Amino acid sequence: TDAIDTPEKLPENPAPVAPGRDLMSKFDGLITERQALLDSGVTDPFAIVMEQVKSPTEAVIAGRDTILLGTYNYMGMTFDPDVIAAGHAALDQFGSGTNGSRMLNGTFQDHIEVEQALRDFYGVSGAIVFSTGYMANLGMISTLAGKGEYVILDADSHASIYDGCKQGNAEIVRFRHNDVTDLDKRLGRLPAEAGKLVVLEGVYSMLGDIAPLKEMVAVAKKHGCMVLVDEAHSMGFFGPNGRGVYEDQGLEDQVDFVVGTFSKSVGTVGGFCISSHPKFEAIRLACRPYIFTASLPPSVVATATASIRKLMTAHEKRARLWDNARRVHGGLKAMGFRLGTEKPDSAIVAVILEDQEQAVVMWQALLDNGLYVNMARPPATPAGTFLLRCSLCAEHTPEQIERVIGMFRAAGQAIGVIR
């Protein structure tokens, strides 16, 4: 039209878009809430910048040396010299990126090698790498369960599992968090002949609790379901080979698919699914989040390969991580903090605060003293809770752990969370 071809005809001072037609006006509530938080004088918990990263457990934030207790760097692999060297070599030999989908020009030698490393790590016949763990769940769930079939998921599932359900065409059924009886009841109401996928997580990342997978998988199998377990928060330190909670609970021949990520214990970015199903490779031909996006850069997958292979024998690191988790959990519990789990079930220790205000003030006090933890709030958290989530790293030193406990004591007493 004329108006598009001749911009000089546009009014110089266009009237503001009517609120009803401004698509951005739906965010007004969020903008106001965030501004109110900032006006109260706190640092924005969702705008932290790591100005310098010195090690897996230390960074400079706002010009200050800070202990990192809110990353998913469980095994501390991000600065491993072999991992870094592998990344450098791949960058030099294969360049900075693949410029395409795995299905076309985006499969490099490094992608083949990382999938082999995963097969070796998990002792399975099939491994498929995605660009993130989020996309692995999105792709696997939406591709496995189609029209007329069912996905049955825990109410506290990660957003990527929920989004995988939305992306697909299956019917969605939710059961109460970690409730075996509720799972059984809901499965009993579904048509016996329909295809069903039960989706579980080994470790639930908000509270750090683990799933009673043994009982849940038994119920799923009784009802003829296939089972997918997301082991994002257990890789490297649960089970004899670090495969996850499902290995720890002796379920390797019963879980059909395991989803994981490179963004936590592996220490880079990427996602994957492993399986010994004889037809598993067909996923590559049908899975949209695998096909319609560019593959990971060769340097990223090369670091993942080096890291995964080292994790296969990282027994000492594993022991240190569990020791750190036990000490922080025990220390905070003894001081009277309310925690997400009774026992140190995983490498996540979630401190439950009363409300947003208390959580933010406590979070800020810890940061001001040189400790970074994750602040988590609804809708990410279950039951409307406000959490300060601590995730331990194998590389936290005994001295750092003591300082962490001391900082929680000082901040908790000053704010009145503990006596």
Ligand code: PMP
């Ligand atoms: N599953 C779970 C349980 C997670 O916690 C996360 C990330 N926090 C993901 C999947 C997604 O992983 P990624 O960071 O690789 O996208």
